[in-house]
Amino acid sequence: DAGVIQSPRHEVTEMGQEVTLRCKPISGHNSLFWYRQTMMRGLELLIYFNNNVPIDDSGMPEDRFSAKMPNASFSTLKIQPSEPRDSAVYFCASSLVLTEAFFGQGTRLTVV
């Protein structure tokens, strides 16, 4: 398996624009997680899905952020409108019950 695949690896966008980050989990995994990494706040869980259903979205910063998982092999994290303070590295991870989480390489988002 190729592991967790995220795209794009880097994204630079202007404030106010919509940004969509994509994630393909490892085949067969039934849990998917979105994390955000910043210098100030470290690694924070934004949302996680189990069997494509959002279980805990308490980490989503505000209504500008939304996440979907339309099927077992794809998830998106959308920011609309984007702001400079959203600049961070966003990681997607997947796991199966009773296994550890595997992380993608991340998307580095810069909002100017």
Added chain:
Amino acid sequence: GDSVTQMEGPVTLSEEAFLTINCTYTATGYPSLFWYVQYPGEGLQLLLKATKADDKGSNKGFEATYRKETTSFHLEKGSVQVSDSAVYFCALSATYGNKLVFGAGTILRVKS
């Protein structure tokens, strides 16, 4: 809520020195404990894990023992190499395969 505290860095060592990175946790019940490593520009990789008290996780010369009495999971390596330079994250999961709570991360720099 659950939390992880790890020693602040950066930690700077000479090659072949002994490494200890302290990690303590607060959690209800019996969480699973992990060490993840992040190399520059990369995602997080699982280094080792322990799922119950007194378990010892080990990988690539690194070890950590799950100590319930002291709520600790300190990372050790007997002889570090330059290639071990990275950021190390201690983490817990209340349910194995479930969401992770991370410590702030410790930067390790090994000089030749």
